Amino acid sequence: MRHLAGRGVQDQRVLTAMRWAPREWFLPPHLAGDAYTDGPLPIGSGQTISQPYVVALMTERLQPGRTDRILEIGTGSGYQTAILAYLASGGTVFTVERLPDLLVEAEERFRRLGLTNIVTRLGDGAAGWSDEAPFDGIIVAAAAPRVPEPLTKQPARVFRGILMLGAHVSSQGGVPSAPARGAALQADVIQLFTKTPNQWREPTIAADVIERFHSEVRRHGLEAVVAHDSYLINLASPDPVLRARSIESFRSELTRSRSLGLRAVVSHPGNYIDDRAAGLERNADGYAECLASVPGDLDVWIEGTAGSGTALGARFEELRDLRNALPDQIRTRVGFCLDTAHLHAVGYDLARVEAVWEAFDRVIGFDLLKCLHLNDSRAAAGSRVDRHEWIGEGQIGPEPFRRIMRDSRLAGVVKIIETPKRDDPLRHDRRMLRRLRAYARGNTRALAGV
Ligand SMILES: [Zn+2]
Numbered sequence: 239m240r241h242l243a244g245r246g247v248q249d250q251r252v253l254t255a256m257r258w259a260p261r262e263w264f265l266p267p268h269l270a271g272d273a274y275t276d277g278p279l280p281i282g283s284g285q286t287i288s289q290p291y292v293v294a295l296m297t298e299r300l301q302p303g304r305t306d307r308i309l310e311i312g313t314g315s316g317y318q319t320a321i322l323a324y325l326a327s328g329g330t331v332f333t334v335e336r337l338p339d340l341l342v343e344a345e346e347r348f349r350r351l352g353l354t355n356i357v358t359r360l361g362d363g364a365a366g367w368s369d370e371a372p373f374d375g376i377i378v379a380a381a382a383p384r385v386p387e388p389l390t391k392q393p394a395r396v397f398r399g400i401l402m403l404g405a406h407v408s409s410q411g412g413v414p415s416a417p418a419r420g421a422a423l424q425a426d427v428i429q430l431f432t433k434t435p436n437q438w439r440e441p442t443i444a445a446d447v448i449e450r451f452h453s454e455v456r457r458h459g460l461e462a463v464v465a466h467d468s469y470l471i472n473l474a475s476p477d478p479v480l481r482a483r484s485i486e487s488f489r490s491e492l493t494r495s496r497s498l499g500l501r502a503v504v505s506h507p508g509n510y511i512d513d514r515a516a517g518l519e520r521n522a523d524g525y526a527e528c529l530a531s532v533p534g535d536l537d538v539w540i541e542g543t544a545g546s547g548t549a550l551g552a553r554f555e556e557l558r559d560l561r562n563a564l565p566d567q568i569r570t571r572v573g574f575c576l577d578t579a580h581l582h583a584v585g586y587d588l589a590r591v592e593a594v595w596e597a598f599d600r601v602i603g604f605d606l607l608k609c610l611h612l613n614d615s616r617a618a619a620g621s622r623v624d625r626h627e628w629i630g631e632g633q634i635g636p637e638p639f640r641r642i643m644r645d646s647r648l649a650g651v652v653k654i655i656e657t658p659k660r661d662d663p664l665r666h667d668r669r670m671l672r673r674l675r676a677y678a679r680g681n682t683r684a685l686a687g688v
């Protein structure tokens with residue numbers, strides 16, 4: 239459990255359920271000794287049981303309520319089912335399994351555990367379970383490339399998978415139009431601008447627009463939506479007029495993002511212009527002031543920059559210092575976003591990407607890595623020049639992205655592409671996400687076999 243908590247599983251209810259479920263009961267007897275190792279294990283019929291971390295992660299994402307009705311596609315060993323049934327003790331877990339042998343064994347385990355709130359069905363999960371719909375949540379094995387169409391009509395919340403992969407999408411036509419653009423890409427997550435990013439104009443969002451946005455996010459089963467702040471904001475500026483304007487603008491960004499129910503605002507640190515240390519302090523004060531005046535669940539993820547000119551936050555040490563300069567109660571709302579093209583520009587060697595994560599872990603702490611911007615780069619390593627390129631087609635090349643997509647420690651990290659959209663955003667973004675999913679596939683299949 240310490241291991242799970244160390245990797246960012248924080249929900250105490252989930253940890254309690256994981257502690258309760260005797261994982262060794264869900265394995266063939268000869269593998270019982272390996273029950274708590276960190277890897278998927280075979281359970282017969284070519285299927286696997288996911289490692290505890292993935293089960294915890296999926297459960298945490300679904301957030302089952304005590305009286306929820308939950309549909310699970312793919313019973314497998316029944317381990318995930320049992321944990322859901324424990325958490326939804328006053329509700330019901332409906333679970334569908336294609337393979338009769340697995341289902342019989344799983345049912346036997348539910349009996350032994352005294353779980354009476356599980357309803358099983360032998361069959362193809364792709365059709366869902368329409369006579370029991372709607373559900374409060376649906377959990378689908380991560381191997382499924384997308385949620386089967388019938389399922390999208392049955393739930394209130396769909397848990398789609400564990401890739402947490404998506405794109406920056408346009409909000410043209412208003413923010414409620416963005417979720418559908420994400421769905422067209424089969425994205426799990428999207429990033430958007432809540433306003434025109436190169437203008438100071440700060441629109442407020444009307445209540446009916448917020449309502450429409452929420453229902454679109456639900457309808458398309460997005461796991462997370464994040465905003466990216468405006469390009470004009472410079473909280474580190476020594477110019478009092480520009481800084482005051484930046485604070486006003488960032489505060490408005492937080493207010494809009496909170497009312498839209500977004501997970502976080504991704505924010506570029508500013509340019510210090512005159513003095514680095516003074517600029518860092520101004521930047522931290524700006525974050526502190528704005529976050530304090532917009533309380534709530536909304537987080538800020540500070541993005542590592544390419545470090546051109548006087549940009550702050552290129553190196554992990556400086557990102558750490560920026561966060562450390564925040565008051566205690568504000569700091570807990572601040573995590574980080576790293577952009578592969580920026581890391582490359584700064585001179586972090588992505589050919590040894592694990593070493594980059596190690597450095598981040600040592601300086602900042604891995605659990606504070608919340609988001610990745612996945613972009614290849616046209617610029618030379620260490621050039622401090624930021625030129626995004628299609629994945630695998632630039633100076634970074636495919637291998638680091640392959641490793642990133644297969645790293646289970648990054649499973650819960652939001653991953654957003656900001657690659658060139660050229661003449662046809664839908665086509666190119668689709669192509670890039672398809673490519674990244676293909677990179678992930680080897681591992682994801684193993685992770686998925688709950
Ligand atoms: Zn950015």
Ligand SMILES: [Zn+2]
Binds near residue numbers: 577579580626
């Ligand atoms: Zn960039």
